[in-house]
Amino acid sequence: MASNAEIAGALSQIAQLLELLGEDKFRVISHQKAARIVEGLPLELGQIAAGGGTPEGLKPARQRLMDVDGIGPKIADKIIEFETTGRIGELDELRARVPAGLGELLQIGGLGPKTVALLWKEAGVTDLAGLKRVIDDGSILGLPRMGEKAVEKLRHAIALHAEGQTRLRLGEALPVAERVVAAMREVRGVKRAEFAGSLRRGRETVGDIDVLVATTDAHAAAEAFCGLPGVRQVLSKGETRCSVRMSVDLDAGRWAGAGEKEEGAGEAPSPAASAGKSVQVDLRVVPEASWGSALMYFTGSKDHNVRLRERALKMGLTLNDYGLFPNDDHETPPQERGIKPVASRTEQEVFKALGLPYIPPELREDRGEVALKKTPTLVEVADIRAELHAHTAASDGELSIEDLARAAMARGFHTLAVTDHSKSSVIANGLSPERLRTHAAAVRAAGKHIKGITLLAGSEVDILADGSLDYDDDLLGTLDVVVASPHTALSQAPELATRRLLRAVEHPMVHILGHPTGRLILRRSGLSPDMGAIIAAAVEHRVALEINAHWMRLDLRDTHVKAAVDAGCLIAINCDVHASSDFDNLRFGVLTGRRGWLPPEQCVNTWAADRLHEWLRSKQGGRRRGGR
DNA sequence: GCCGTTTTCGGCCCGACTGTTTTCAGTCG
Numbered sequence: 001m002a003s004n005a006e007i008a009g010a011l012s013q014i015a016q017l018l019e020l021l022g023e024d025k026f027r028v029i030s031h032q033k034a035a036r037i038v039e040g041l042p043l044e045l046g047q048i049a050a051g052g053g054t055p056e057g058l059k060p061a062r063q064r065l066m067d068v069d070g071i072g073p074k075i076a077d078k079i080i081e082f083e084t085t086g087r088i089g090e091l092d093e094l095r096a097r098v099p100a101g102l103g104e105l106l107q108i109g110g111l112g113p114k115t116v117a118l119l120w121k122e123a124g125v126t127d128l129a130g131l132k133r134v135i136d137d138g139s140i141l142g143l144p145r146m147g148e149k150a151v152e153k154l155r156h157a158i159a160l161h162a163e164g165q166t167r168l169r170l171g172e173a174l175p176v177a178e179r180v181v182a183a184m185r186e187v188r189g190v191k192r193a194e195f196a197g198s199l200r201r202g203r204e205t206v207g208d209i210d211v212l213v214a215t216t217d218a219h220a221a222a223e224a225f226c227g228l229p230g231v232r233q234v235l236s237k238g239e240t241r242c243s244v245r246m247s248v249d250l251d252a253g254r255w256a257g258a259g260e261k262e263e264g265a266g267e268a269p270s271p272a273a274s275a276g277k278s279v280q281v282d283l284r285v286v287p288e289a290s291w292g293s294a295l296m297y298f299t300g301s302k303d304h305n306v307r308l309r310e311r312a313l314k315m316g317l318t319l320n321d322y323g324l325f326p327n328d329d330h331e332t333p334p335q336e337r338g339i340k341p342v343a344s345r346t347e348q349e350v351f352k353a354l355g356l357p358y359i360p361p362e363l364r365e366d367r368g369e370v371a372l373k374k375t376p377t378l379v380e381v382a383d384i385r386a387e388l389h390a391h392t393a394a395s396d397g398e399l400s401i402e403d404l405a406r407a408a409m410a411r412g413f414h415t416l417a418v419t420d421h422s423k424s425s426v427i428a429n430g431l432s433p434e435r436l437r438t439h440a441a442a443v444r445a446a447g448k449h450i451k452g453i454t455l456l457a458g459s460e461v462d463i464l465a466d467g468s469l470d471y472d473d474d475l476l477g478t479l480d481v482v483v484a485s486p487h488t489a490l491s492q493a494p495e496l497a498t499r500r501l502l503r504a505v506e507h508p509m510v511h512i513l514g515h516p517t518g519r520l521i522l523r524r525s526g527l528s529p530d531m532g533a534i535i536a537a538a539v540e541h542r543v544a545l546e547i548n549a550h551w552m553r554l555d556l557r558d559t560h561v562k563a564a565v566d567a568g569c570l571i572a573i574n575c576d577v578h579a580s581s582d583f584d585n586l587r588f589g590v591l592t593g594r595r596g597w598l599p600p601e602q603c604v605n606t607w608a609a610d611r612l613h614e615w616l617r618s619k620q621g622g623r624r625r626g627g628r
Numbered sequence: 629g630c631c632g633t634t635t636t637c638g639g640c641c642c643g644a645c646t647g648t649t650t651t652c653a654g655t656c657g
Contacts, residue, residue, distance in 0.1 A: 026640060030629035072630045110646095112655050147648060197657085210657085238645055282657085284644095297642090302657075309641045314633085320642055333643080 001494070002046040002083050003528060004038050010088055011035035011075065013103075017094035019113040020102055020120070030075070036303060037070040038079075040367060042563030044532060049083035101127025109157040118143060132158065156233075160245075167205040168279050169521050170588055171551025172248055174199065177209045180228060180246075180281060187224040189217030191288050196298035202362045202591030204521055204554045208280040209246075210298050214288035225283045232278055240285045248277040290322045290335075292346035297321035303366035311354055311370065317342060324353050362594040367562070378594040379573070381587050383606040386415035389460060389483050389514060389546065389574035394439050395420035396428040398579045401446045401455070407580045409453045414609040417456040417481040418443045422470035424462045425487055431459070433475050440479065454609060456480035456616070460514055465489035465496075467503025469510075476509040481616055483546070483574075485514030490526050497527040498534070505537040511619050512572045513538065515548040515555040526555070535564045542619065544570035544604050547596075549589025550582070561596020571596075571603050 015031035018024075038045060045068075051061050065076035078088050105116045105128060119125040122143055123134050134140040135158075140151055168176075177195040184193040190213050194200075197210035215221045222242050226234045235243040286294035297305065297320070312319040318327040318334065323341025325334035334341070343353035351358050356370065360378055363369040387408050391397030399407065401418060408416035420439060421430035431439055440457035447455035458481030462470040469476065469484060476482055484504040492500070504510055516534065519526030538545050545564050548555045553576070556564065564571060573589040575582050593603060600606040604615065 024629085027629050029640080034629085070630070074629060110655070114654055145648065145653070150647060153646085208657085236645060241644060243645090298657080302641095305657095306641055313641085318641090322643095 001044065001050060002086075003494075004041055004045055007045055007079055007082060008035040008039035010082055010091055011038065011078070014078075014088070014091050014094060016103060016106060016113075017091075017098050020098050020106075020117050021094070022113075022117060030070075030072075033303065034070050034075050037068065037366075040365065040559055041068065042531075042559050042566070044530065045079055046083050047530075047532070049080045099126035101130070104128050105131060108154070108161045110153055111157070115145075128158070167207050167522065168248065168277070169551050170199070170202065170204050170206065170554070170591070171585065172277070173206045173209055173279060174588075176230075176246065176248055176279060176281070177211065180209070180211050180225075183228055184211065184213050184221065184225065184283075187213075187215070187217075188220050189215040190221060191215060192291055194295060196284075196295055198301070200299045200361045201301065201364055202588075202595055204551075204557065204592070206279075208282060210282050210284065212284050212286055212291075212294055212298055214286055214291050218285045221285055222283070235280065242283045244281050244283075245278045246281045248279055286321065290341075290344045292348070292350050293319070293323045293341070293344045294321045296347050296350055299361050300364040301366060304364040304370070307366050307370045308354060311356075315354070317353075319350075319354075324350050360594060362591060363597065365595075376597060377599050379590055379598045379600045379603050379606060381590050383600040383603070384413075384573060384586060384590065385607070385609075386413050386417075386605045386612055387411075387575055387577060387583070388415070388417040388456075388458075388481060388512060388572055388605065389419050389548075390416060390577035391420050391428075391460070392418055392439075394435070395425070395430055396578060399577075401443055402450065403580070404577065405446065405450050405453055405455055407577075407583060409450075411583055411586075413453060415454045415456060415612060417458045417483075419458040419460040419481060419483050422459055422461040424464065424470045428487075430462070430470075433471060436471070436475065437478070454613070458482060460485055462487050463500060463504045465492065465500065467500035469504065469507060473509060479509075481512070482510050483512040483514040484510045485546075486516070486518045486527060490518040490524065492527065494528045494530065498529040501527070501529050501534050502537050505534060505541055505543050508541075509619065510541075510543055511616055512544045512546050512574070514546045514574070515553050515576070516545055516560075517555050517557075519555050519557075520552050521554060523552070531560050531563060535560075535567045535569050538564070539567055539569045542570065542615070544572040546572045546574050547589045547592050549573055549575045549585040549587075549592075551585060551588045554588060554592045556592075556596070558592050558595035561593060561598055565597050565599070565602060569602075571598055573603055573605050 011031050012035035015028050015035065019028045048064050049061050061080060062076045065071050065079055066073060082088050102116050102120060105111055119131060123139060125131050125134055135151060135155065140146050177199055181193045181195055184190055192214040195209060195211050198206045199209055213221050218239060222237060225242050226237055226244055230247040231244045232247055233245045235245060284298060309319045312324060313327060316327055318325050322335035323344030325339055325341050343349040348358050357372055357375040359369050390404055392399055392401050392404055405416055421428040423430045423432050436459060443455050443457040458479050460483045463484050463486045464470060501516060505513055517526035545556055547561060561571060571593060573593055575585050577583060604612060
């Protein structure tokens with residue numbers, strides 16, 4: 001079965017090739033948009049295209065695909081063709097007409113389809129090597145719009161591309177953004193400063209960082225921004241916008257420490273993974289009176305923003321970053337003609353004027369949020385009262401049971417589950433059955449004398465490649481909490497992965513499916529099981545699917561969380577604590593939950609102690625906590 | 629190529645910055 005990612009990849013390739021061929025730009029946009037939608041879709045389109053799936057099984061596949069907003073008859077047919085034959089005729093034809101190397105050129109900053117097509121048609125450039133050649137021999141200067149400065153910028157962009165500059169993970173980007181915002185708030189004249197963009201939406205990776213300021217002294221703001229510590233290069237500097245490349249701190253890459261070891265051999269940690277990394281940071285200077293509309297404009301995804309503007313137009317209004325204005329179809333933008341906006345000062349005000357409830361930033365992805373009637377209640381960091389996945393020095397953590405308990409108490413938690421690794425995780429010093437019994441007894445003993453928090457004895461038990469668990473049922477039955485997680489064989493085929501995880505979810509003693517796919521963001525993709533089947537089984541067996549809060553993992557990912565939430569599945573947000581500072585990762589897990597529309601009541605970590613403990617006990621056929 | 633509480637045809641979001649073009653095209657978000 002073709003995955004959504006594969007389908008999205010094919011569609012976006014069609015868009016790219018159409019663009020290079022100078023085809024109708026709206027066809028291009030349609031394919032791009034469809035690709036984005038497919039990628040973010042919680043349901044598996046391949047399954048639908050193949051005529052599968054349950055709820056509307058009798059409806060023709062084509063019709064069901066077309067029910068997805070953004071997919072029409074043509075694209076539906078292409079998806080079906082892709083699913084049934086493994087290829088798309090149109091894509092093959094397009095590929096035959098365009099040199100394969102042009103795709104890479106489009107990834108170079110500042111090079112768009114027009115310029116790449118120009119290079120190809122006028123200078124015979126078909127790949128990166130060809131581009132370097134025409135730059136070196138100077139022939140590129142003979143092309144239209146290619147002067148010395150343009151070529152110099154291009155050189156720079158090629159060098160950056162060669163460094164493999166890629167997206168930053170949420171946990172790497174957020175500290176940079178917070179530092180920039182804090183620094184800008186100290187600048188003379190600055191009234192407000194916030195970061196926006198995909199970072200404010202809490203996406204798992206970001207391509208750049210957008211920072212907004214409202215100030216009485218735009219010049220001072222621009223100067224201060226371009227002179228911030230860590231700025232390597234000023235890319236552009238204008239009255240309302242500046243762009244720089246900024247170094248990313250070494251200490252953002254904590255993954256190299258604890259946590260990595262559990263992955264086993266062959267996944268060598270890279271302590272200097274973040275060394276030399278940089279990120280583009282854009283500063284936007286906006287009028288204070290437009291703060292709300294500007295923040296909205298620079299926070300919403302492209303599709304979300306388009307959706308809002310279309311909505312505005314239907315209401316006889318026009319929306320831009322300066323505000324929501326009456327639409328008079330004048331050529332000059334309303335703000336330049338002194339027209340007073342209907343709303344602009346705060347996001348709340350603008351949403352209200354659009355007839356919408358306030359939409360939290362994490363939801364602004366055009367995944368149905370513009371149809372909301374009221375602001376949904378989403379899980380917050382302050383709601384989290386329990387950590388159900390933590391390691392001590394008995395396996396690969398740093399803390400003793402007591403220190404771990406105190407760290408959890410300091411966060412205001414009522415419950416902490418100690419879940420060290422099981423025996424197969426040899427590199428993580430997994431516990432033999434005998435050690436586990438001793439350890440569980442030690443946890444319970446500690447629980448007796450530490451007041452103010454309930455300590456639970458548990459295990460993060462390996463789900464072996466065939467879906468069996470790493471301890472036998474007698475031993476598992478003595479535990480308060482069983483987190484079952486895959487750690488090895490993470491590249492097995494989807495069908496095998498599905499069967500493997502289903503077996504774990506169906507196991508009567510499993511409470512939580514830990515980091516279900518085992519992916520590491522930007523490093524390895526992990527398992528690709530049929531998530532719909534996993535979710536359905538988890539609902540049936542009252543197993544919680546974990547959002548592992550480490551920013552390297554964020555596993556479940558946001559779109560799967562959404563599917564799980566829609567299905568009524570329980571979710572656990574766990575920090576997978578190995579060191580005291582790992583509790584700080586909670587906010588990344590919460591952001592991911594919010595992106596999946598997760599309400600607090602569906603997240604077991606928010607439950608009151610009694611309710612949480614009752615759920616844990618109920619999974620083991622009424623066995624009472626305290627062991628045998 | 630998609631879409632429709634003003635449309636099944638004719639639209640499709642909006643603005644800033646850069647470089648080179650003396651009035652704008654291309655790119656980006």
